[in-house]
Amino acid sequence: MMNPVPIQHRKARLVVVGNGMAGIRAVEELLKMAPEIYEITVFGDEPHPNYNRILLTPVLAGEMALEETILNPLDWYAEHGVTLHTGSRVTAIDRVRRQVLTEDGRTTPYDRLLLATGAAAAIAPIPGNHLPGVFSYRDMADVEQLTHSSDLGGEAVVIGGGLLGLEVAHGLRARGMGVTVVHRRAWPLDKQLDARGGKLLQTAMEARGVRFLLGKESAAVLGDTHVSGLRFTDGSEIPADVLVMTIGIRPRIEIAQAAGLQCEAGILVDDTLQTYDPRIYAVGECVQHRGQTYGLVAPLFEQAKVAANHLAEYGRMRYQGSVTSTKLKVTGIELFSAGDFMGGDHCEEVTLLDSSQGIYKKVILRDNKVVGGLLYGDTSIGPWLFQLMRDGTDVSAFRDNIVFGETHLGDSGHAGENQASRLADGAEICGCNGIAKGSIVKAIREQGLFTLEEVRKCTKASASCGSCTGLVEQLLASTLGGFYDSAPKKKALCGCTELSHQEVRDAILAERLLSVRQTLAYLDWRHPGGCATCRPAINYYVRTAWPAEGLDDAQSRFINERAHANIQRDGTYSVVPRIYGGVTSPAALKRIAEVAERHNVPMVKITGGQRLDLLGVKKEDLPQIWADLDMPSGHAYGKALRTVKSCVGTDFCRFGVQDSTRLAIALERGLERMWAPHKVKLAVSGCPRNCAESTIKDFGIIGVDSGWELYVGGNGGMKVRAADLLCKVKTHEEVLEVAKAFLQMYREDAQYLERTAPWVERVGLDHIKAVVVEDLESRRQFAARMEFALSQEKDPWAEAISGRLDIHAAPLRRIPA
Amino acid sequence: MEWLALGNIEEIPALGGRYVETPQGQIALLRNENDEVFAVSNRCPHRGGPLSEGFVSGKTVFCPLHNWQIDLEKGEAMAPDHGCVKTFPVRIEEQQVWLGLEKATP
Numbered sequence: 001m002m003n004p005v006p007i008q009h010r011k012a013r014l015v016v017v018g019n020g021m022a023g024i025r026a027v028e029e030l031l032k033m034a035p036e037i038y039e040i041t042v043f044g045d046e047p048h049p050n051y052n053r054i055l056l057t058p059v060l061a062g063e064m065a066l067e068e069t070i071l072n073p074l075d076w077y078a079e080h081g082v083t084l085h086t087g088s089r090v091t092a093i094d095r096v097r098r099q100v101l102t103e104d105g106r107t108t109p110y111d112r113l114l115l116a117t118g119a120a121a122a123i124a125p126i127p128g129n130h131l132p133g134v135f136s137y138r139d140m141a142d143v144e145q146l147t148h149s150s151d152l153g154g155e156a157v158v159i160g161g162g163l164l165g166l167e168v169a170h171g172l173r174a175r176g177m178g179v180t181v182v183h184r185r186a187w188p189l190d191k192q193l194d195a196r197g198g199k200l201l202q203t204a205m206e207a208r209g210v211r212f213l214l215g216k217e218s219a220a221v222l223g224d225t226h227v228s229g230l231r232f233t234d235g236s237e238i239p240a241d242v243l244v245m246t247i248g249i250r251p252r253i254e255i256a257q258a259a260g261l262q263c264e265a266g267i268l269v270d271d272t273l274q275t276y277d278p279r280i281y282a283v284g285e286c287v288q289h290r291g292q293t294y295g296l297v298a299p300l301f302e303q304a305k306v307a308a309n310h311l312a313e314y315g316r317m318r319y320q321g322s323v324t325s326t327k328l329k330v331t332g333i334e335l336f337s338a339g340d341f342m343g344g345d346h347c348e349e350v351t352l353l354d355s356s357q358g359i360y361k362k363v364i365l366r367d368n369k370v371v372g373g374l375l376y377g378d379t380s381i382g383p384w385l386f387q388l389m390r391d392g393t394d395v396s397a398f399r400d401n402i403v404f405g406e407t408h409l410g411d412s413g414h415a416g417e418n419q420a421s422r423l424a425d426g427a428e429i430c431g432c433n434g435i436a437k438g439s440i441v442k443a444i445r446e447q448g449l450f451t452l453e454e455v456r457k458c459t460k461a462s463a464s465c466g467s468c469t470g471l472v473e474q475l476l477a478s479t480l481g482g483f484y485d486s487a488p489k490k491k492a493l494c495g496c497t498e499l500s501h502q503e504v505r506d507a508i509l510a511e512r513l514l515s516v517r518q519t520l521a522y523l524d525w526r527h528p529g530g531c532a533t534c535r536p537a538i539n540y541y542v543r544t545a546w547p548a549e550g551l552d553d554a555q556s557r558f559i560n561e562r563a564h565a566n567i568q569r570d571g572t573y574s575v576v577p578r579i580y581g582g583v584t585s586p587a588a589l590k591r592i593a594e595v596a597e598r599h600n601v602p603m604v605k606i607t608g609g610q611r612l613d614l615l616g617v618k619k620e621d622l623p624q625i626w627a628d629l630d631m632p633s634g635h636a637y638g639k640a641l642r643t644v645k646s647c648v649g650t651d652f653c654r655f656g657v658q659d660s661t662r663l664a665i666a667l668e669r670g671l672e673r674m675w676a677p678h679k680v681k682l683a684v685s686g687c688p689r690n691c692a693e694s695t696i697k698d699f700g701i702i703g704v705d706s707g708w709e710l711y712v713g714g715n716g717g718m719k720v721r722a723a724d725l726l727c728k729v730k731t732h733e734e735v736l737e738v739a740k741a742f743l744q745m746y747r748e749d750a751q752y753l754e755r756t757a758p759w760v761e762r763v764g765l766d767h768i769k770a771v772v773v774e775d776l777e778s779r780r781q782f783a784a785r786m787e788f789a790l791s792q793e794k795d796p797w798a799e800a801i802s803g804r805l806d807i808h809a810a811p812l813r814r815i816p817a
Numbered sequence: 818m819e820w821l822a823l824g825n826i827e828e829i830p831a832l833g834g835r836y837v838e839t840p841q842g843q844i845a846l847l848r849n850e851n852d853e854v855f856a857v858s859n860r861c862p863h864r865g866g867p868l869s870e871g872f873v874s875g876k877t878v879f880c881p882l883h884n885w886q887i888d889l890e891k892g893e894a895m896a897p898d899h900g901c902v903k904t905f906p907v908r909i910e911e912q913q914v915w916l917g918l919e920k921a922t923p
């Protein structure tokens with residue numbers, strides 16, 4: 001029998017037409033996922049490697065050099081084995097022979113083709129539009145020519161008062177030319193601003209020397225051998241030495257169209273970014289997806305990611321369109337607009353106008369949800385507003401103050417500052433990792449960062465506690481200007497997947513996934529072992545969805561929850577036994593004292609939650625200390641019920657109107673061992689003096705003469721938030737049932753690591769009330785599910801003492817010298 | 818090089834770790850999803866966190882204190898962090914885990 005002839009495996013050939021931001025981003029994503037499967041060739045008709053198109057205006061204005069805008073230097077292509085042909089225009093695609101033809105007569109075969117041809121400037125169809133001195137403003141070549149022409153000085157006319165028009169006007173003015181912006185509509189930037197905002201902008205730009213001619217329709221470019229002026233349809237004329245047309249862009253679809261690919265305004269693609277020909281994908285400004293074309297960076301990058309996923313033969317992701325917002329700087333004036341900023345029928349407006357400070361804010365609401373907004377002069381609330389809009393958050397609770405932004409009251413760690421633009425370069429933004437504003441801005445510019453995740457990865461800023469996330473987003477927005485889109489529509493759970501928290505959670509329920517390993521395998525995790533971000537989240541989701549059957553995977557819990565003690569900076573642990581309601585006894589105190597002495601515990605401290613903490617314990621000693629204490633675990637180390645703090649109450653306090661200690665003990669006994677998305681703290685005060693500080697707790701209770709007031713969503717830590725009144729009830733039993741129902745709803749709905757405070761804001765208090773207060777049957781069911789889940793949990797310390805739980809306290813081996 | 822038998826691989830939890838006390842200090846043994854076992858010094862180069870208590874995935878361990886990621890083959894911290902830990906050779910034969918230690922110089 002003959003030996004089988006080995007098949008020569010050659011790599012598949014991927015040809016990319018377009019060496020711009022979308023095309024190269026797709027290549028980068030592809031190399032990340034599958035570096036080996038393609039031999040990649042890139043054609044670009046410009047002479048440069050991929051540069052940051054966002055920075056054209058700083059180059060025109062003379063603030064930056066071309067070299068500083070390069071995102072992928074030539075070395076990058078070489079290092080990654082990507083063949084780059086610059087200055088090489090692809091003129092045709094031969095789909096039958098599967099090859100592309102370039103201007104210089106070269107043919108290049110492909111197995112897969114990625115079109116990223118971008119868009120070209122639209123040229124007004126008027127006589128004289130090709131005279132020397134008439135420019136468009138799309139690429140570095142335009143900038144170079146404009147720079148050259150403007151060196152001669154004179155008068156520049158910009159046709160089109162949109163984003164690009166105003167930017168080029170600013171750039172040319174900075175180069176010393178007289179500049180007039182001609183616009184058909186009654187105010188500039190009419191696609192992003194209403195009349196009031198447009199007028200503010202116009203006034204501000206006029207103060208900087210830019211003139212406006214509004215409501216004017218161009219009829220002809222004047223001049224014989226070179227542009228000399230512009231005539232309008234009303235017969236009037238203005239002189240011009242340089243004329244720039246920025247009336248819009250049109251996707252470059254010519255070669256796709258000639259090759260028979262279906263096109264409308266752009267090249268038509270489906271949700272996988274595939275064109276009519278399954279071998280050909282397309283991304284970027286040349287694409288039309290679900291009737292939309294896009295020009296901002298964020299949507300293009302989302303497309304690049306999806307296309308790369310399919311080119312890498314993962315075949316998992318879908319692009320479902322992007323919601324975009326515009327945040328830009330024109331001549332140093334900050335603007336933000338998103339969604340429907342004009343308002344109209346069935347809409348309400350909340351506005352703020354401070355003409356002397358040049359600040360104008362307008363938020364459009366429909367049914368108490370943000371549907372659009374416009375910010376002029378102060379855009380600090382932009383990312384937050386956009387988040388509210390995308391999430392469809394009910395804003396009824398804070399609509400009166402919405403134009404002032406999120407209350408940053410008490411945000412700790414960066415001196416209460418919440419406007420990044422006001423900070424000096426040396427100001428510390430990230431208090432956890434000690435990262436200053438200057439180094440973040442530098443990294444964004446020099447390393448070409450576009451997203452929060454990239455900034456976190458590259459600088460560590462906002463990568464720890466996250467309280468400075470808002471500031472970092474502002475820095476991204478102000479550094480990237482018009483092209484920053486605060487966040488992708490969907491946030492992936494972590495870098496191992498494209499799926500969101502909710503999608504993973506839904507799959508665990510629908511597919512009955514009973515362990516972390518099973519979930520990672522079923523959902524095709526990029527790293528089969530997951531990471532430190534996804535594993536704890538998935539373990540929590542599995543345990544919440546399947547309290548009886550789901551496997552609690554110790555290796556998917558943080559060390560604290562695996563050792564059932566809090567790891568300290570020196571690798572020792574702290575031990576906090578449960579003291580129900582903060583009420584203890586001489587006998588219990590004696591026992592704790594004896595244990596501390598016997599084991600030479602270095603520090604005994606009273607915690608903020610009314611209990612005692614034994615600090616500095618070696619892991620090896622934990623089981624013996626637990627056995628000696630003979631008290632239940634206080635779960636001070638877990639994303640779990642911590643304490644129920646209480647005041648003295650009617651037993652002793654002369655002001656008390658309710659028995660707060662008895663209720664606190666009942667609550668702590670009723671909820672102990674409850675795991676949750678994050679830590680959960682309760683408090684019970686026996687009168688409205690609120691000595692137990694119930695209004696900054698996840699679930700707080702205040703006794704009044706006629707019963708109990710129940711508060712939810714409070715927080716006293718990183719970000720102070722006063723709790724909202726959920727309802728008022730009469731009996732202890734009702735308090736317990738509402739507490740269980742509320743916390744179970746939180747457990748089932750909140751994302752892992754989301755505290756009750758942001759969760760309540762996200763889902764809305766009214767919705768929570770409807771589910772766990774007003775609908776008595778629903779309340780009962782939520783409480784019953786909580787009770788069932790708790791019935792499955794055992795005290796971990798007792799389990800460890802009895803030998804049923806092994807926390808690996810001792811080393812695997814001791815090797816003697 | 819002296820090879821020491823540490824015990825059965827099943828004594829090291831998959832996707833996690835254990836440590837051994839040696840004359841050269843604590844050494845973390847980390848086992849990944851493919852039952853590969855790596856040995857590195859049990860001190861994160863950042864603040865000395867016990868790597869044996871970290872998450873393991875592929876060739877990476879995540880330090881339990883501040884989430885530094887350490888490449889288990891090279892012993893190097895991954896960007897943007899800098900630092901390294903000593904690595905030690907490991908052999909697995911019939912479920913038995915062997916750790917290679919340089920003989921202490923007299």
